[in-house]
Amino acid sequence: MPTPADFGAKQLPCGNGHLHWVIPQKDSNSCGARALRMALIEMGLGDDTPTADQLLPYMIVGKLGVTSRVLRSAVDMAMDGYVLEEIGHGDAFGKALREGGDLGTPIVAYCDAFKDGQKEGGHWVTVARRNQKGRGSWETFCVLDPASGKVYTVPISKAGVGLFSFRATDVRPDADRARWDLVLKAGLKFVKNART
Numbered sequence: 746m747p748t749p750a751d752f753g754a755k756q757l758p759c760g761n762g763h764l765h766w767v768i769p770q771k772d773s774n775s776c777g778a779r780a781l782r783m784a785l786i787e788m789g790l791g792d793d794t795p796t797a798d799q800l801l802p803y804m805i806v807g808k809l810g811v812t813s814r815v816l817r818s819a820v821d822m823a824m825d826g827y828v829l830e831e832i833g834h835g836d837a838f839g840k841a842l843r844e845g846g847d848l849g850t851p852i853v854a855y856c857d858a859f860k861d862g863q864k865e866g867g868h869w870v871t872v873a874r875r876n877q878k879g880r881g882s883w884e885t886f887c888v889l890d891p892a893s894g895k896v897y898t899v900p901i902s903k904a905g906v907g908l909f910s911f912r913a914t915d916v917r918p919d920a921d922r923a924r925w926d927l928v929l930k931a932g933l934k935f936v937k938n939a940r941t
């Protein structure tokens with residue numbers, strides 16, 4: 746039986762007592778396929794669903810990368826048991842992250858990406874787990890990032906905003922010193938498909 750390591754995933758500790766499989770992206774357009782694949786692995790569907798490389802051809806990549814509509818249709822085509830549903834942004838996103846004691850299923854989250862403070866476009870990450878409550882309306886979540894190939898503990902407010910950052914040199918030592926800020930703001934959740 747293949748394991749996630751066979752298709753480029755690395756198992757990393759998050760600092761909250763879990764191990765997560767993270768798949769580094771190969772180019773700037775593949776974050777959506779990888780975020781979706783990491784969510785499927787978190788759901789225990791590591792072996793019986795298409796890999797990120799098999800998912801990518803299902804996805805039409807536009808000027809702004811992969812849209813949420815494209816991710817939803819990839820799940821329709823690739824999976825029987827679930828559909829992806831739009832959560833939206835703001836309070837709806839913050840609330841969906843706080844449903845139940847832990848996330849029932851991971852949330853595929855959309856970020857605005859900023860390079861040295863300049864908006865560079867959008868990015869997809871996987872919100873894998875909900876951790877203990879933080880101060881006030883903030884709670885922390887385990888976020889799997891295909892761009893850096895790392896896992897972050899990210900505070901996300903009740904109003905549905907979270908932020909994590911890294912330097913390009915954290916990913917490749919020979920890269921420029923650019924600082925990337927990723928602002929989580931919306932997402933998609935898995936819902937059991939009533940038709941099956």
Ligand SMILES: [Zn+2]
Nearest residue numbers: 759761763887
């Ligand atoms: Zn974790």
